[in-house]
Structure formats: structure tokens, C-alpha cells
Amino acid sequence: MHRSRAKRTLLTTLALVLAFAWAFPVYWMLNSAFLPNVVLQSATPTFLPFGGSFDNLVSVATDGSFGQALTISLIVTITTVVAAIMIAFLGALAISRFRFRGRGSFVLALLLIQMLPAEGLFIAQYKMMSSLGLLNQAIGLAVLYTAAVVPFTIWMLRGFVAGVPADLEEAAMVDGLSRTRAFLKITFPLLAPGLVASAVYAFLQAWNEFTVALVIMTEEQSRTLPLWLRGFVQASASRETDWGQVMAASTLVAVPVIIFFLVVQGRMSSGLVGGAVKG
Amino acid sequence: MTTGTTTAPTAPSAAPPQHANRKRTNRLPLILIVPALVLLVAALGYPIGWQVVTSFREYGLLQQFGAPAPFVGLDNYVELVTDPYMWTVVVRSIVFCIVTAVVTVAIGGAMAVLMNALTTWPRVVLQVALLLAWAMPVVAAMTVWIWIVDWRRGLLNWALVRLGVDGAEGHNWLAEPLSFFVVASVIIVWMSVPFVALSIYAGLTQVSTEVLEAAELDGATGIQRLRHIIVPIIAPVLSIVMLLQLIWDLRVFTQIKLLQDAGGVTNETNLLGTYVYQLGTGKGDFGTASAVSILILVLTIALSGYYVRSLMKEDV
Numbered sequence: 336m337h338r339s340r341a342k343r344t345l346l347t348t349l350a351l352v353l354a355f356a357w358a359f360p361v362y363w364m365l366n367s368a369f370l371p372n373v374v375l376q377s378a379t380p381t382f383l384p385f386g387g388s389f390d391n392l393v394s395v396a397t398d399g400s401f402g403q404a405l406t407i408s409l410i411v412t413i414t415t416v417v418a419a420i421m422i423a424f425l426g427a428l429a430i431s432r433f434r435f436r437g438r439g440s441f442v443l444a445l446l447l448i449q450m451l452p453a454e455g456l457f458i459a460q461y462k463m464m465s466s467l468g469l470l471n472q473a474i475g476l477a478v479l480y481t482a483a484v485v486p487f488t489i490w491m492l493r494g495f496v497a498g499v500p501a502d503l504e505e506a507a508m509v510d511g512l513s514r515t516r517a518f519l520k521i522t523f524p525l526l527a528p529g530l531v532a533s534a535v536y537a538f539l540q541a542w543n544e545f546t547v548a549l550v551i552m553t554e555e556q557s558r559t560l561p562l563w564l565r566g567f568v569q570a571s572a573s574r575e576t577d578w579g580q581v582m583a584a585s586t587l588v589a590v591p592v593i594i595f596f597l598v599v600q601g602r603m604s605s606g607l608v609g610g611a612v613k614g
Numbered sequence: 615m616t617t618g619t620t621t622a623p624t625a626p627s628a629a630p631p632q633h634a635n636r637k638r639t640n641r642l643p644l645i646l647i648v649p650a651l652v653l654l655v656a657a658l659g660y661p662i663g664w665q666v667v668t669s670f671r672e673y674g675l676l677q678q679f680g681a682p683a684p685f686v687g688l689d690n691y692v693e694l695v696t697d698p699y700m701w702t703v704v705v706r707s708i709v710f711c712i713v714t715a716v717v718t719v720a721i722g723g724a725m726a727v728l729m730n731a732l733t734t735w736p737r738v739v740l741q742v743a744l745l746l747a748w749a750m751p752v753v754a755a756m757t758v759w760i761w762i763v764d765w766r767r768g769l770l771n772w773a774l775v776r777l778g779v780d781g782a783e784g785h786n787w788l789a790e791p792l793s794f795f796v797v798a799s800v801i802i803v804w805m806s807v808p809f810v811a812l813s814i815y816a817g818l819t820q821v822s823t824e825v826l827e828a829a830e831l832d833g834a835t836g837i838q839r840l841r842h843i844i845v846p847i848i849a850p851v852l853s854i855v856m857l858l859q860l861i862w863d864l865r866v867f868t869q870i871k872l873l874q875d876a877g878g879v880t881n882e883t884n885l886l887g888t889y890v891y892q893l894g895t896g897k898g899d900f901g902t903a904s905a906v907s908i909l910i911l912v913l914t915i916a917l918s919g920y921y922v923r924s925l926m927k928e929d930v
Contacts, residue, residue: 343733350728350736354743357804361746363769364758380769422649429646441647446925448658450918452865454887455910458894458903459661459668482657485650490925543751545868546887550895561753568757569875578761589754596749597742 364589367582368392375578391583395567401587403556404563407473408542411559414477415541416534419484423533426485427492432501442490449486457550464551471557479547484537491536495529535599542592560588662911665904673901683901690905700889700906706795707864707885714799714806715859721803722810723852729811730818741812748808756872759801763787765877788877795883798873802866810855817851818844854921861917865910867891886910 367375369387395401429435430442460479461470469475499522507517545561552558558566567584571577668683669690677683694700725744729737747755763770765786774782787793821844829839845852867887874880874888884892886906894903 346728346731347733347736350732350740353725353728354736354740357740357747357808358743360755360758360762360804361750363762364754367761376767378772380767380772422653425646426650429643433643433646435640435643438643443922443926444654446922447915447918448654450861450914450922451658452861452887452910452914454865454867454890455907455914456658456661456665458890458900458907459665460657461894462664462668462900463661478653479657482653485653489650543753545753545871549871550891561751564753564757565872565875568760572876576764578764578767581757582761585754585757589749589751592751592754593746593749597745 361589361593364582364585367578368586370579372577372579391579392586395580395583396587400555400558400563400567401584404558404560407552407557408560410473411477411480412538412541414474415480415484416537418477418481419488419537420530420534422481423485423488423492424530426489427496430489431493431496445486445489449490453483453544453546457547460547461550469551471552471554473557476548476551476559477541479551480537480541480544483544483547484540488533488537491533492526492529495526495532498529499525531599535595539592539596564588665907668900669904669908671901673899673904675898678898678900686901690901694902694905694909703884703886703889704909710795710799710866710885711860711863714802714863715856717799718803718806718810718859718863719852719856722807722855723814725807725811726814726818729815744808744811747804748812750805752805752868753872755805756801756869759797759804760872760876763797786877788873789879791879791882794873794878798866798869801873802863802869805869806859806862810859813855814848814851817848821847850924854924857917857921861914861921864913864917 366382366384366387368391369384369389370381371388371390374381374386426445430438464470464472464475464479467475469478503525504514504517504522507521508514512520543561544559545565548559548562549565552562555566564584568576568581571581670685670687671677671683672686672689673683725740729740732740750758762768765771765784765788770787771782771785774785787797825843826839829843834842865887866885870878870883870885870888871891874883880888880892887910890903890906890910893899893906
């Protein structure tokens, strides 16, 4: 009895130490964002943001370049999410509701494509976009992002579509609804969670993506937020990095995503290894 | 728009319903996948094709300004295979990938076992901490880590000096390739462990407590239960998580690139991704860059085979 309590205390302590290690960098970013550079440049680190202020955050957020990058990121991300959901939804309907010739190869191709790394494609994508005159255009980046997320989105939605029994739709049709109306009234509402989960996936991918954006968006005024953050760090480094400002910039990029992620998690994580868990 | 309602009543009398239905199912799915196919062929298929073709061409700066790009057969590949630097990058990438993936899965797995043994509140605290780290956008996370390892005012050096480590004062961890990669590896492990730990934990919760209790009654020790019951049950998750880590760590780009920005020597710290970037956008040598890209794609597809097959099994 006594031993098991000691063991439990030990495990709890270990868990808290690990939790601290994993949460600390996030905390450190927030803490530094509130502190003026004078404090950050002193020989001893300041661990609590007492006496801190929103000055860094305000000055970074009101700097024109942040607004510009935010706008581009929003355009690219929203276009990607809307396009990916529509295209993927049709694709998911096809593979979950119908058996057709070539279905197997289509699914196989989707799964393989989903694994392709941007690092193995960006040179050719750069070349293609440059010959189409789409470098530095939000639409060009959005097309590449949509193509990158569609395969996995189809795969994810397929499960949700398959989860809504076709009988239900047919029953509604027997009751006199047209195929379209049966679909809109019955199937669509049941699919909402799946569509939300896919939209979240597409959103996070497009919002955080760095590699392709770095290659395609070469001009300063067409930067997305991740590129803007990198540029901000570099600009600051050229004159004694102002870490308070840099961490404020980082916070502005990260906090909305973290909140969003924490709210919608759960639905997402099971997708990747779901099949493996079920065996 | 209204055709659906007007034709519907007449359709059943016109043809046997089954036949009409089958005809419909034959064409409709193909129409449904057209948008996806067009997009994927245009945005991924075409670049891959271009890359394959270009990898057999001489395509340097001259060609970018309009000079014809002659076919040179396997020259680009021969050049790569005989270039010792390429081998350095390949070996470095593979070693980095394996070390980082193994460490990630080991720590993630240990954490999952720990979570399984914890009471509720410490487990929730640990899970929330993991989610926080997982949710951090890569570029934001990199920025914080670079601030932590900053040679002048970074927390790491301050802590090391406090612990009495000689020479930590003002030490630049990114200047030496070895410590550069250790830093990169630590950051990537920090980023990847949440996914691994939570996935394996989800697998562990599938292990029935009744079976474990029965084994305990039959006298199986903790280690025996782990080896003969728990590991076999979570083996599929473990292998898939391991594989995904290998694939993801082979293609690391963002982390390496940003650490190079922060002070790493590019030539000494290139992995495959950053090497392609340097060849393509830095030197303008698209022919060689394409050949290296093809190598990355082939390696990834070879590694993905098992994962894709296990996903296909799920597709009924």
C-alpha cells in the first residue's frame, strides 16, 4: 500500500516535469512578448512577465506589414479551405457511395500522393507558377495548397460519408423528396462534423505552411504570415535582435492557431492512425 | 434545375429501374472525381512530369534565360552519384532522420505508457501541455527555440553557466554542424512527440483491462504483460507511427532552413530538402535539383508503401 503511493507520487512528479518541458517554450514565447527589450537584454532572464506591457504586441500588430501578411494568409487559407472542401466532398461521395472501375487505383493514388513531400516538388512547382505568371499571387499558392490537402481530405471525408447510411436517403426519397432535397435535408446535416474536421485540417495546413510559400511568394508584399515572421526575425537580427518584438510577432502568429487547435482537437488526431488502432 | 422533379415520375415507367440505376452509378462517380483529378494532375502531376524530364536535361542559369535545354541523358544523375558532397548530404539526412525518429518514438512511447499509469489530473495536465506544443505553428516554434538557444542572451546558455558548464558563456550552438544537428533534433523531437505519445496512448487504451487482470492472476509479471499482451496489441500503431516519423524526418526543411538563417553554415548543415532549395533557387541548377527531388520522391514512396497498404486495408 505504502509502496504504491510512493510510486504514484513519483509518476505524478515525472508527468509534471514532462508537462513543464513541453509547455515551457510556449510559455517562454508569451512571457518574452510582454517584456521590453531592455529587460530581455539583461544578464539574468526574467521568468514572469511582471511589469510587462502590451507595447510589443501593439507595435508589431499595428505595423503595416503584419496586416498585409495577415490579409494574404486569410485569402490563401480561405480559398484553400473552400476549394478543398468542395472538391474533396465530391471525391469522397464517389469513393464511399459507388463501386466503379478504377476506384481502387484512385484511392491508392490519393494515399500515395498524400505522402509526397513538398520538398520533392517545389522546384518544379516554382517553375510552373513562374511560367504561368502566378508567382507572388495568392491564387497560385492556394491552388498548390488545395492540391496538397485534397487527397487526405477526401480520405478523411470518405469515412464520414460512409457513416451516413444510404438507406436513410432512400427512405426520404420514398417519402417524396427529390434526390437533391433528400441529400440536402438528410445527409448533409449528418456530414457537418466531417466537413468541419476537414475544414480544420485544410485550414491548419494552409495557415502554417512554410516551404511552398517560401518558394512561390518571393516578394516582400506577398508574404504569408509564416514568411512574414521569418522576415521579421531577419530584419530584427540585422540590428541587434529585439527579442521582445520578435516574440510578440511569434505570439500573434501562434496564439489564434493554438486556441483554434485546442478547441477542435480530438476529432482530428484519430484520423491518421484510426485504422491502425482498430486493427 | 427543375429537371429532377419533372423527369422523376416518368423515369420508372420508361425503363426498368434497376437498369437505369446501374447506368447512373457508372458515370456519376467518374464525374464526381473529375475536379479532384484535374487539380491533382495540374498541380502535382505536371510538376512531377516536368521534374522527371528536366532531370535528364542540362538546365542551369543559361536555360532560365531562354537558352535551349539539351537532353543529357543520365548526366545529372551520374554527376550526383559521383559527387562526394551529395553522398554526404544523403548519409547525413538518413542518419539524422533515423536518430530523430527513433528518439521521438522512444520518448513518445514511454510517455504513453506513463499516461496510462497516471491518475486523471496529472494525465490531463500532461495531455494539455502536449497539445500546446503540438498546436504551435512550426515557424513560431522555431523562433522561440532560436531565442532559447541564442548565444548571447538565450536561456540555454544562462542555465548552463549556472550549472557550471565551462565555455557555455556566449557559446554559439548553431556554428558547429554537430551541435547544430543536436539542436535541430531536440526541436523536432519536441514538436513530434505529442502526436506520437497521444497516438500510442490511444492504442494503449484499447488494451482490455480484463485481459491484463487475468494475466496478472495467472502470475504474469509487469514486464511479461508488457511484452506478451501490450506490445502485440499496440504493434500496428507503433509501426505506423515510427514509419510516419521516418518519412516526415527525412523531408525536414522548415526547421533546418530557419536554423540556417539563425547562424548555421549552409554547406555543412544541408539535408536533402535544403540542398534542393540551394541547388534550385540559389544556384539556379534546375537539372540537378530535379534529379535530387526525384530521389526524395522515390525514397518517400518506398517508405510509404507499408503505411499506404495498411490504410488501404481499412478501405472497405
